[in-house]
Amino acid sequence: MSSDRLKNVGLRPRVLVVGFAGHQGKEYLSIVRENADVVGGVDPAPAASALADEWGFPHYGVLDEALEKVEFDAAVVTVPHSEHFPVCTELLAHGRHVIKEKPFAVTEEEARQLIHLAQRADRSVFTLLQRNFNPVFRFAQKNLARIGQPYWFSYDYHLNLAHPTTGWRASREQAMGGVLLDMGYHLIDVLSGLFPEPPRVHSAFVHQYREMRDRRLEDLVSLMCSYPSTGLAGSLRISRHNHEKIERLCVLGTEGALNVAPQVATLHSVGGLPLDHCAWAGPKIDAVRSMIAHHLGHLDDRYYRQDHLQRQLAAVRTIDGIYRDRLGEQNKLADRCA
Structure with a gap:
């Protein structure tokens, strides 16, 4: 569907921005529009509707409504950490590519589930990490x-x-x-x-x-x-x-x-x-611009996708392991004090 459209017709990708009214989402908006057509935005924040009107795209308070009413190829996701996994799994279940803020996932289990869903849907999940483009x-x-x-x-x-x-x-x-x-x-x-x-x-x-x-x-x-x-x-x-x-x-x-x-x-x-x-004397925004353009241009690149997913799994596994070890130490201490 979206992949065939982009490859065969050579059109700009259609992008839904999720969480666009936050600081990071607003920073990305103009850069995304340089490389894609923003066809809608999802954000429950009170200021989101006016911001969407200013930028000229439809606003939706919840993702389900956007999935019903908007045709898009990829979503740029900038939401709090707790919302990453449910938002991304729903997008992948509907066959959409995902370009998201870090972290790729909070736990190793969530990371493996996302990779499984991405592979089953033949879709990409790219994490926005600008140092890789510095x-x-x-x-x-x-x-x-x-x-x-x-x-x-x-x-x-x-x-x-x-x-x-x-x-x-x-x-x-x-x-x-x-x-x-x-x-x-x-x-x-x-x-x-x-x-x-x-x-x-x-x-x-x-x-x-x-x-x-x-x-x-x-x-x-x-x-x-x-x-x-x-x-x-x-x-x-x-x-x-x-x-x-x-x-x-x-x-x-x-x-x-x-x-x-x-x-x-x-x-x-x-x-x-x-x-x-x-x-490098360039402003940070230049690396961000290069990063978003690269991800939007490689949505259907399975080799790049696989390398990216495995690197993100390694990062999540490391951080999740540190938190789990920390929790184990706290539980042991609590048992000693009990």
């Missing part, structure tokens, strides 16, 4: 082998929010996790493109604000990953309330080092001599 991170992946055998990495990603988390990310029922699931998903995905899944991960969860501790939504997480078969180890630190906003990845290898920040990556020799670098 030239600096692409340079890092392409040139990693130049530092020899990696033996250590450190990855820091911090925001500098001055107040407790607000909105749906402050709700356990909607967010379903703290900084690890939200910010950390980007980092785990980057590492999935560089290294295998870590067999062992030790974690420390920290709460700056009491209300976040009570809701079991971590403000900071520190991870130690180890890969015994290769001798590789590494650390990740992720937080929302640092004194400065920063992202930095460093990989040490037997023949040099690779340092990566969002706008520059540098290769150094063992002694510290600069060997090569990649600088």
